[in-house]
Amino acid sequence: MGATKAGKSSFINMVLKEVGSVDRLLIGNELASCTVNLRDVEVKVLRSDNAALEGRRVTLVDTPGFDGTHASDFEILKQIAEWLEKSCKQGDVLGGVLYLHDISRDQISGTARRTFELFNHLCGDACLNKAVLVTTKWGRANGRDFVAREAELKGKYWLTMIEKGASTMRLDDEDEGASALRIVDEMLRRLERPDGQAFLREVLQIQDEMVRQKKSFPQTEAAKAVRAWYEGMIEAQAEMLKYQAMAAKGDAEAAAKVRAEEEKLDKLARDVKKLRLSVGQRFLENTQRLFRS
Structure with missing residues (x-):
């Protein structure tokens, strides 16, 4: 998840390339996002020390960006909610949620702050330990202090989510493919259980509301x-x-x-x-x- 042009589709394509898949998601240009509808793609888990994860498939979900030009935040949120509801009813295991943020954005706009808040509402406090807040586009610094921006995100805008269990990672611009796969691996590692034990079937707040509470x-x-x-x-x-x-x-x-x-x-x-x-x-x-x- 994340705002438009944060690099969500590109991130998934990096993972696909890194694991040797020929599948690719269509990507928009610098001005217009290409992702209008939610898209999912399956990849095989290639790196895991946990025998329970070995050979399983992981579904990566590319969501339209909030604050985009093609669909309202309401329409995007409804797509995400319906996909999560269906996934929960099917008994799928939630591996985690990645929130991508473009570190090269000069200011944290009101829209960005609302998106952070919306992400928190989707996950719920109890499930924020499954969230990874990922900063992207570090290669666009050109003399700008991105480290200070990252510190501001962690110390101000993301602080509450971090205190409740969310973690932060950077998409390394020197080897983005390996970095993207490492981020997914780190997220999935939280699923690992002692041999013979079932995965913890934790759900996001919006899944709990729509499936268990039947809202x-x-x-x-x-x-x-x-x-x-x-x-x-x-x-x-x-x-x-x-x-x-x-x-x-x-x-x-x-x-x-x-x-x-x-x-x-x-x-x-x-x-x-x-x-x-x-x-x-x-x-x-x-x-x-x-x-x-």
């Missing part, structure tokens, strides 16, 4: 977080558009831009509507909360 997607904590962000953005943008429309009177080009922004706002409002709970869902949720208290 609908809008009822999950991750969906609620997206809904809250959207509602805040709609309120702020609607106020801004009101003044832009007043300023655009008599200016055809400016008026066209305002209409385009209004269409985006309408799309955002439709997504919020999909994320809202029905009357029945709200009643059920409130009833369950009363019984728990």
